[in-house]
């Protein structure tokens with residue numbers, strides 16, 4: 291395995307100090323990772339830098355010219371203090387277990403402690419082959435890099451837990467997929483890159499010692515309050531389950547379909563990770579699937595909670611030896627957590643829907659009220675995002691109500707539902723203005739609609755025109771604000787613009 295961290299670098303020169311790296315994953319035993327440098331590229335060019343994120347990470351990039359930033363974020367120049375490595379992990383992909391996946395095209399540069407005191411990974415994606423690449427080239431194409439940039443940053447602006455995009459760089463090299471495409475590298479920032487699959491890697495090798503080290507590490511990093519629990523591994527499972535429930539509820543609240551909820555794409559920290567064939571629904575359809583490789587609809591919109599539970603069960607299996615030396619004694623409490631997940635999810639999802647309906651406190655019939663609206667949307671092909679956004683102005687009779695009703699094929703048919711909803715609002719001590727304000731913070735006007743993302747990618751890939759990407763990114767940075775002049779970004783696709791299928795980033 292190429293494990294010499296000091297292998298020669300094109301344009302290496304003096305290592306640039308950009309951050310106070312404080313690496314902890316590199317301190318874990320050797321079987322957790324393989325140390326190696328990114329593979330240099332011929333002509334890196336900076337496409338985008340996330341200056342606000344860099345600032346929050348305490349990075350010192352202001353003085354650096356774009357050429358230098360391109361060298362750093364392509365992997366050509368390894369910054370001082372970085373200890374590049376590829377992480378080992380396994381994973382269930384579409385239900386089938388792969389004992390050895392790992393970072394096949396990503397390299398963790400290291401960690402920094404950000405201005406809020408949180409430890410954050412800085413990782414290059416598309417940075418060249420590693421011992422985990424199998425038959426892959428270790429590279430990424432520009433399209434998927436831009437998609438991840440747009441969607442992960444839109445997620446952050448929507449207030450959903452997510453990895454972030456720090457930089458995008460083109461490499462000046464081609465990558466070969468179905469066609470020849472421009473290559474690119476994304477710099478990803480995450481609370482960590484520990485996945486359910488990281489636990490599976492060691493469980494598959496019956497390496498209980500490593501599992502214990504990993505669990506202690508993950509707990510210290512993400513759930514420090516649980517370390518003193520009577521059975522820490524059980525508390526850890528519960529904590530991960532809670533974050534997954536909140537995460538998937540958040541996704542479904544904005545009509546998001548992850549598309550590849552494989553266990554190697556499930557972050558222990560509860561962040562959305564891996565924006566591969568992901569998509570946002572336009573018209574509401576619980577069976578919506580976009581990914582070209584998801585032929586069975588395993589990861590369909592409404593199936594996401596069940597899959598989250600399935601993935602948690604795989605995590606639970608790896609933790610059994612840590613929960614109790616007697617497997618039988620470990621099984622029952624672990625199973626109880628998994629079985630409680632649907633209830634946990636449901637309560638988070640209803641909370642999400644309640645905010646979308648402008649409801650401040652729980653009521654017995656809220657879930658039914660919400661699902662009846664979703665049923666109407668489904669039956670009449672209403673646009674999910676726009677119908678909820680219009681509802682913000684429909685609390686009182688008037689133009690807002692008409693605008694809401696016209697989102698439905700048969701506007702008159704929504705009147706009985708509106709009457710029920712208004713009666714529920716009237717039962718609250720808050721005013722309808724209060725409700726409207728709550729709803730405006732829960733129902734975005736702008737989401738990264740698939741056709742807009744594809745237009746931004748097409749312009750960049752075919753014409754080297756990044757202005758479409760920039761404009762879309764700017765609109766999506768304020769998703770809850772009406773932005774006069776940007777109404778077109780809220781429009782559903784025309785029939786010819788509809789994206790029917792999405793493809794993996796590989």
Ligand code: AMP
Pocket residue numbers: 391392393394395396422423424425426427428429430550554555564566794795796
């Ligand atoms: P993903 O579909 O991105 O979740 O990746 C699944 C696995 O395939 C991970 O182990 C990746 O590192 C690996 N992989 C994906 N694309 C490539 C590539 N172009 N070269 C090498 N490995 C890859």
Ligand code: MG
Pocket residue numbers: 554555564
């Ligand atoms: Mg992945």
